[in-house]
Amino acid sequence: SQxxxxxxxxxxxxxxxTATLTCNYTNYSPAYLQWYRQDPGRGPVFLLLIRENEKEKxxxxxxxxxxxxxxxxxxxxxxxxxxxxxxxxxxxxxxxxALNFGKGTSLLVxx
Amino acid sequence: DTAVSQTPKYLVTQxxxxxxxxxxxxLGHDTMYWYKQDSKKFLKIMFSYNNKELIINETVPxxxxxxxxxxxxxxxxxxxxxxxxxxVYFCASSPPGLSNSPLHFGNGTRLTxx
Numbered sequence: 001s002q003x004x005x006x007x008x009x010x011x012x013x014x015x016x017x018t019a020t021l022t023c024n025y026t027n028y029s030p031a032y033l034q035w036y037r038q039d040p041g042r043g044p045v046f047l048l049l050i051r052e053n054e055k056e057k058x059x060x061x062x063x064x065x066x067x068x069x070x071x072x073x074x075x076x077x078x079x080x081x082x083x084x085x086x087x088x089x090x091x092x093x094x095x096x097x098a099l100n101f102g103k104g105t106s107l108l109v110x111x
Numbered sequence: 112d113t114a115v116s117q118t119p120k121y122l123v124t125q126x127x128x129x130x131x132x133x134x135x136x137x138l139g140h141d142t143m144y145w146y147k148q149d150s151k152k153f154l155k156i157m158f159s160y161n162n163k164e165l166i167i168n169e170t171v172p173x174x175x176x177x178x179x180x181x182x183x184x185x186x187x188x189x190x191x192x193x194x195x196x197x198x199v200y201f202c203a204s205s206p207p208g209l210s211n212s213p214l215h216f217g218n219g220t221r222l223t224x225x
Contacts, residue, residue, distance in 0.1 A: 043216030
């Protein structure tokens with residue numbers, strides 16, 4: 001079956017360090033992959049989209065990579081700040097017209 | 112100037128009741144969605160509407176019925192509520208071209224069935 005898997009463990013890092021989150025998928029070949037941020041009590045907010053022919057995409061302190069051979073995307077936050085603490089979700093079109101999400105990885109950045 | 116708004120934010124009700132959640136978007140998008148986020152934070156697609164027509168109906172009980180009076184609104188009606196329906200329900204919208212179109216989410220409706 002088609003799956004989207006993210007680190008189920010919460011990620012705790014120190015302010016200023018780089019956070020790296022992983023998204024793996026199986027039995028699918030998406031043309032695009034998206035990353036979202038979700039804060040408690042709020043809806044997910046779109047961050048970045050990367051296409052299958054793009055190896056890397058950057059936006060300010062955020063960087064996403066997309067390896068279609070490994071079926072994996074990595075999401076990096078450089079110079080992390082406590083305000084970056086949130087749950088980060090990867091998403092892709094798995095079937096039909098639905099954007100399906102991974103379960104998310106909770107990131108905690110401590111001062 | 113909220114882009115996607117849902118009401119109510121909280122909904123507490125008893126088993127067996129019928130309830131509705133309303134969603135409106137002012138982004139001019141063609142497609143709207145309902146997602147369910149369970150206690151394990153897993154966000155799962157329920158319905159998708161494109162220009163007032165249903166294009167996805169994932170395996171959800173027929174007690175759930177989406178209704179779209181116009182392109183800017185997608186409401187969710189739930190009949191005979193059950194304990195297992197307790198979750199956070201998110202409405203979202205997107206422009207055409209699903210794969211490369213970001214979804215814009217509302218802030219959710221937390222439904223608690225007692």
